[in-house]
Amino acid sequence: MESRKTTITDIAKKLNISKSTVSRALSNHASIGLRTRMRVQQLATELDYEPDQTAIHFKQRKKFLIGVILPSISLEFFSSIVSGIEDIAYKKNYTLLLGQSRDDEEREKKIVETMKNHRVDGMLISISKNTTNYEHFELLRKNKIPIVFFDRIPNMNNIHYIASQLESGMKEAVNFLIKKGHKQIALINGPANLPASKERLQGFENAMKKNKIKLPPEMVVSSDLTKEGNISATQQLLHLKRRPDAIIAFNDYVAMDAIQQAKKAKVRINKDICFISFANEAICNYMDHPPMASIEQFPYQQGEKATEILLDLLENSPSESQEQEPHYHNILLPSQLVVRISK
């Protein structure tokens, strides 16, 4: 038969009443006679009427869309975050627009642009590790689209963000190693421009200092987080004249590459050199020689919390209420050392 979707106008015509009456009847408005309401609702179901959310959103300036941008979902860490985001968003009927930057600044900008044009209500962003220019984020600010940054946050003022408290986890890690008798502890860090790298380094240095352990500069190397970068960083450490007896890696993927290299060099994993890393990816449980411990960063919870903050922002800032005191959420979720191999 016919095919166009039925609208309230259709219903109105068939019933010889006005659009507005239909609209009200459908939303159970109090001031509508029981009879008309019934007639309208019945015809509506008969005709398979479904409100066009698009039109409603258009009118109400509210899309129920959240834009999510992150480097990649192929890392378990990030896909867990997305799950956390999704679960909270769904409860409030928001849907996710997803974009992967692939650690490419240009791509990140393009995605931001697209999502802005789609008039998302708000955005959750974890920046690309190569992003140094922040004008696209400023653009969103100008457009009054709230952003909550997560995990990889830009070096900007006056932003909302949530990330892991890495210093505490790092401290636990160092203490753990020292208690086991290790003294030559090295760090394979990430790119220097990432705040996450700075935090790890700072936490590492502080923890070492607190334990009064000397930290020669060559014990800290860094990787761009590509496989090649991880390998070369590991080689640097392995070739040191005073080889480390413990290595803390930026995350589990770095650790896996490092362990693979160490094995090739006949190093006995977690005996000659003890490995610890960040993220606590489940996948490590399938390895014969996983890092001995990993610092759990609770990505799912981070995703949940980021979304809660964003939704709060969306629902409690009815335009320009109190311009004078914009409160910025800056949350650091505690991280926690999880020991995989206890012996």
Next chain:
Amino acid sequence: MESRKTTITDIAKKLNISKSTVSRALSNHASIGLRTRMRVQQLATELDYEPDQTAIHFKQRKKFLIGVILPSISLEFFSSIVSGIEDIAYKKNYTLLLGQSRDDEEREKKIVETMKNHRVDGMLISISKNTTNYEHFELLRKNKIPIVFFDRIPNMNNIHYIASQLESGMKEAVNFLIKKGHKQIALINGPANLPASKERLQGFENAMKKNKIKLPPEMVVSSDLTKEGNISATQQLLHLKRRPDAIIAFNDYVAMDAIQQAKKAKVRINKDICFISFANEAICNYMDHPPMASIEQFPYQQGEKATEILLDLLENSPSESQEQEPHYHNILLPSQLVVRISK
């Protein structure tokens, strides 16, 4: 200053011309005088004008949104598919709405409903392994929202789909094992209701028959793909009086669980029992004892192809052109055995 976004109406007023002229000038319509066009465009940039895609989409009945629903993005296989989808979609300016069903039929239905309300232009769906009722897909059909199913396809007629040609890969796997002298070949399959399981089984049986190898029924077990299911399926095989000397697993995750169990039982991996699986996940390369070979299913390409089909559908079916001959795309992408350990 003020804050509302500038619209073409604003520009029109300031220039004392009509909205339509502005609209045309901005879209570089041929029939607009160079001067007015320049004036409009200049003022537009001055005022930071940006077209409201929402309004445009609303008017044009075109959202540039593709809904993607799949069980979970935490499996590398699926996240690769999403990347393939995204890359093709972005080239044509489509954005992705993402929803994970978590293998929950109710959740899948709710996501479908939400995305329908958002009036996505089309959908790409990989169904939950627990989905048995397909009315939500029929609903989409009624709403003229095209769907292309991928990987996990429902048992329905007249649908577009793309999946892996598993039989060929399975055949390669069996031949590979036989060439290596294995005769007791077992299969850990997935849930029976998944077409993907049926195909694997059929491919397995056929390949064995062609090689004239006896296949006792106890050599085929199945798992619900949870860790527990994988473990118990593996146990069944290990406890057989005639233990298999080769096991083909539903996918790499099943294989990893199986291998872990086998190790506990002191089985020498790929010596006492040789493992082969599906998916060829990169993560396996970090294992000391990965499956000897894996059947690559080219998820990224599958995502690309699915999206190409969908976009083709969206762009070449201007409403009801030729109702009589709706062509359904049914594509099976060849799979291919990849040997990880050659010795």
Next chain:
DNA sequence: CTGTTAGCGCCTTCAC
């Protein structure tokens, strides 16, 4: 070349 008009589907005053 440019202006006028008429919607897209819905909601929301403002009247009666």
Next chain:
DNA sequence: GTGAAGGCGCTAACAG
């Protein structure tokens, strides 16, 4: 209780 009218931002006939 219900109808009429206006408008969200933009495009697209139809006129000049």
